Amino acid sequence: MVIETTIILRLTAAFTTMYLVALGHSIFEKSGILNLAIDGVFFLSTGVTTAVVVPLTWLLTARGLSLVLSTTLAALTAGLATAIIGIFMAWTLTKLPISHGAVGLSLMFLGYGLGIIAGYEVRLRVGSIRPYTYPDSLGIYLAILAITVLIGLLTYFFIFKTALGTAIRACGENPHVALALGASVLKTRLIAGLLGFFIMGVGASFFVLLWQKYWDIKTYLLGYGWLAFTIALAAGRHPIVLIPLAFMFGGLVEFSITLQARLGLQADLAKMLPFIAALILMIIYGSTKLRRIFEPPGSLGKVFYKEERTI
Amino acid sequence: MRFIVLRRKTIPRYHTWISTAISLILGILVYLFITILVGRSPLEVLVNIARSFISPSIVKDFFVLIAMGCALLISFKAALWNIGGEGQFYIATIPGILLTLFIFNPRHNPAPAPLVILLVALTGTIMGAFWAFIAALFRAYLKIDEVPVTLILNYVAYYILNYLIFGPFKGRYVYGYLRTDEIPEIYRLNVRVHLPMRGDPLQVALQNLTVQLAYYIALLVLAVLIYVFTWWFFKHCRIGLYTKIHGSNPSYLQAVGVSVNHIILLTMTISGALIGLTGSIYLLSELGRIPYEIERQTAGYGYLAILVSWLSLLDLKMIPFSAYIVSALRNAGIALQVAGLGGVEQSLLLIGAILLTYSITRFLVEYEVRFEW
Known part of the structure; x- marks a missing residue:
């Protein structure tokens, strides 16, 4: 029974992290901006979470407030910090005729560096981050799971059933046409950047607060942001289709160690499994009808330039 | 004030060099700004960066x-x-x-x-x-x-x-x-x-x-x-x-x-x-x-x-x-670590800052920005 509960907790945490990061990334890319900053943003969020959650917990618990409140506030703060990067990317890549890939990759490096600066001192001071994370309570985990799925459903409704969601998709397909039809490409992308990166940041903070309950500067070497990138790619950036894929990948990452023990695999081969699975998923996506069904936005990663641009 | 981005008809001769130099300087400035924010001495950082340019290593x-x-x-x-x-x-x-x-x-x-x-x-x-x-x-x-x-x-x-x-x-x-x-x-x-x-x-x-x-x-x-x-x-x-x-x-x-x-x-x-x-x-x-x-x-x-x-x-x-x-x-990043001015993040920030300013200023080679008051 205890083992079953542990499995549920860990699977829920892995799913929540992967799903929210892939979901936020999908909202942003739906607006036509290629997001190669994802892995750096993932790590930056974990660093900011570590930096914020410890003092916040000290402050709030001294006033008799619960740990759940401080962890939740830390997650939201991490979301806000990453949202700044989303807004910066949206503005720069819409206003100036510059490469999405180059800006994304440079922000990836900056995200790694800033994440270390943010989290290192605090981590060094407290040693273990575990006492400052969500308690191992089934009720809390299931509540977070329910909220996560609800966010997914709301995002689906937002993207496919509202005028703003339609504008986001239109900007992704063809920003020039979207502009001609009266949508403000800049405003739309700024909203997508704010919302997408906020969700991404909150999701990545769960890596520290809910899933691993651990942070160290070498977290930036894990490459989990790229796994979320693959999940979003293969699910066609669709909020509902993302659910089973995030569940599968979260499970694969989480239980690679169990698999390692069961199959007698060496640790590095087990660590490699999610990446191999990501490549296999890409092959399935690219060689079947999935590719046509979940085609990427028509203008994804393309420079948006109007002659005589005024900024 | 308004800025207008226009595609250049011809690319001036030394623009590639100028653009690279500007991106480098701006990148180092962004990096210095971050190091100042985290309480490091910008002078010490700059000396280490400058020294690495003439180091045989x-x-x-x-x-x-x-x-x-x-x-x-x-x-x-x-x-x-x-x-x-x-x-x-x-x-x-x-x-x-x-x-x-x-x-x-x-x-x-x-x-x-x-x-x-x-x-x-x-x-x-x-x-x-x-x-x-x-x-x-x-x-x-x-x-x-x-x-x-x-x-x-x-x-x-x-x-x-x-x-x-x-x-x-x-x-x-x-x-x-x-x-x-x-x-x-x-x-x-x-x-x-x-x-x-x-x-x-x-x-x-x-x-x-x-x-x-x-x-x-x-x-x-x-x-x-x-x-x-x-x-x-x-x-x-x-x-x-x-x-x-x-x-x-x-x-x-x-x-x-x-x-x-x-x-x-x-x-x-x-x-x-x-x-x-x-x-x-x-x-x-x-x-x-x-x-x-x-x-x-x-x-x-x-x-x-x-x-x-x-x-x-x-x-x-x-x-x-x-x-x-x-x-x-890269050697400046290592020198900064050796001098106790930070860890691996120094190299990551330096690379990230220069890449970012380069990526953004790169468009100035093919485009020009005009200011209108």
């Missing part, structure tokens, strides 16, 4: 980055963003370890050193080419962006290498460390010169430079060879021409009956092959053995070479210049 990085910058230039010119240099570099060291420590280990199966070195270079080239070829297949036939694929392959390469070092490649003479054995001296490509290191600072610096140049002579030869090959490839080779056309107008290639898919496969494979060759020569010149958890100890040449290639604005003439800048900055 950048020689090794300079040669490696010229070679890898040229290799990436080949794929970047075709608008194929090979971000997998790291994976191609390290996967290429596997046959080198296998050949020098197992198959032709001088203890039990000696072989002529030149033959083994040649084999190491050849098999390393093939491994690097194969690793890039996988990503090329994804791009050509599945239409999947090469950026995530090459990045994911970097992790796969790290873990394969780790698996081998933990298992079959684990050294026996390693004093308890988890790493491979040392590659036998007869297969190493270094020339050791002993100089007195006396005289005024300039003389000492020159002697130090001579020692470094001799020690890394193989990397110097490699950098020159790859540079000349890249020049020939773009200047005299038909595939080089197709590569450039693929970067600007792939449908034109199709119109003249050239298979776009074949060009993608060829370009990526050549790029990976050159990186693989660099990896295998680096193994024999510098690494000597490979530690476990290579991802935590990598010099990051695969990523630094992206910076070299981009800073050159994809201009071969500028590759040595940008390789010099990047190797100086």
Whole structure:
């Protein structure tokens, strides 16, 4: 029974992290901006979470407030910090005729560096981050799971059933046409950047607060942001289709160690499994009808330039 | 006040250089701003950065980055963003370890050193080419962006290498460390010169430079060879021409009956092959053995070479210049760590800040900004 509960907790945490990061990334890319900053943003969020959650917990618990409140506030703060990067990317890549890939990759490096600066001192001071994370309570985990799925459903409704969601998709397909039809490409992308990166940041903070309950500067070497990138790619950036894929990948990452023990695999081969699975998923996506069904936005990663641009 | 972005009709002569210089200065300023925010002395940081530009210790990085910058230039010119240099570099060291420590280990199966070195270079080239070829297949036939694929392959390469070092490649003479054995001296490509290191600072610096140049002579030869090959490839080779056309107008290639898919496969494979060759020569010149958890100890040449290639604005003439800048900055990052001014984040921030300012100011080469009041 205890083992079953542990499995549920860990699977829920892995799913929540992967799903929210892939979901936020999908909202942003739906607006036509290629997001190669994802892995750096993932790590930056974990660093900011570590930096914020410890003092916040000290402050709030001294006033008799619960740990759940401080962890939740830390997650939201991490979301806000990453949202700044989303807004910066949206503005720069819409206003100036510059490469999405180059800006994304440079922000990836900056995200790694800033994440270390943010989290290192605090981590060094407290040693273990575990006492400052969500308690191992089934009720809390299931509540977070329910909220996560609800966010997914709301995002689906937002993207496919509202005028703003339609504008986001239109900007992704063809920003020039979207502009001609009266949508403000800049405003739309700024909203997508704010919302997408906020969700991404909150999701990545769960890596520290809910899933691993651990942070160290070498977290930036894990490459989990790229796994979320693959999940979003293969699910066609669709909020509902993302659910089973995030569940599968979260499970694969989480239980690679169990698999390692069961199959007698060496640790590095087990660590490699999610990446191999990501490549296999890409092959399935690219060689079947999935590719046509979940085609990427028509203008994804393309420079948006109007002659005589005024900024 | 309004800003208007306009496409230039002609690109002024020295704009490429000016743009690169502006991006570098701005990048360093952004980096300094961050270091000030975290309470470091900007002067101390600047002194360390400046010192690294005249340090002879950048020689090794300079040669490696010229070679890898040229290799990436080949794929970047075709608008194929090979971000997998790291994976191609390290996967290429596997046959080198296998050949020098197992198959032709001088203890039990000696072989002529030149033959083994040649084999190491050849098999390393093939491994690097194969690793890039996988990503090329994804791009050509599945239409999947090469950026995530090459990045994911970097992790796969790290873990394969780790698996081998933990298992079959684990050294026996390693004093308890988890790493491979040392590659036998007869297969190493270094020339050791002993100089007195006396005289005024300039003389000492020159002697130090001579020692470094001799020690890394193989990397110097490699950098020159790859540079000349890249020049020939773009200047005299038909595939080089197709590569450039693929970067600007792939449908034109199709119109003249050239298979776009074949060009993608060829370009990526050549790029990976050159990186693989660099990896295998680096193994024999510098690494000597490979530690476990290579991802935590990598010099990051695969990523630094992206910076070299981009800073050159994809201009071969500028590759040595940008390789010099990047190797100086990498050494500045290390010097800052040694001086106790930070850890690995210094290099990451410096690279990130310069790449970002470069990426943003790059458009000023082809566009101009006009101010209207």
